[in-house]
Amino acid sequence: xxxxxxxxxxxxxxxxPAWAQQPPKLEPLPEPPPPPPGMELDQDVEPQVTITRKxxxxxxxxxxxxxLYMVKVTPPGGVPYYLYDDVGNGDFTRRDAQDSGIRVPKxxxxxx
Numbered sequence: 001x002x003x004x005x006x007x008x009x010x011x012x013x014x015x016x017p018a019w020a021q022q023p024p025k026l027e028p029l030p031e032p033p034p035p036p037p038g039m040e041l042d043q044d045v046e047p048q049v050t051i052t053r054k055x056x057x058x059x060x061x062x063x064x065x066x067x068l069y070m071v072k073v074t075p076p077g078g079v080p081y082y083l084y085d086d087v088g089n090g091d092f093t094r095r096d097a098q099d100s101g102i103r104v105p106k107x108x109x110x111x112x
Contacts, residue, residue, distance in 0.1 A: 050061045062070040071092065074080040083092035 047062045047064050050063070052059050052061070056076045058074040060072040060074075061068055062072070067088065069085050069088070071083040072080055073083070079096065082095045084095060085092050
């Protein structure tokens, strides 16, 4: 039984420092200052984001000047993927979230 007391005392001694630490008093962040004159945000350049649900997927559409340039699709419990319109002609290409943007050439050099 003395061994169990030693183990219990050790566990309590290890738990006391963690229990005694209190988080610091948190205060809300102040509002950011207004931008300097001449540097106001241009609402035409800021993307407009529309979030909708299609079935179980969450779809975020990003537009600038009313033109759709990117769509982010987040399936439930899955990894989001992106559809980009690089040229602006309405043809979207898919890129996954893990995609680094580097395209590896897949040329056939020789076939046997």
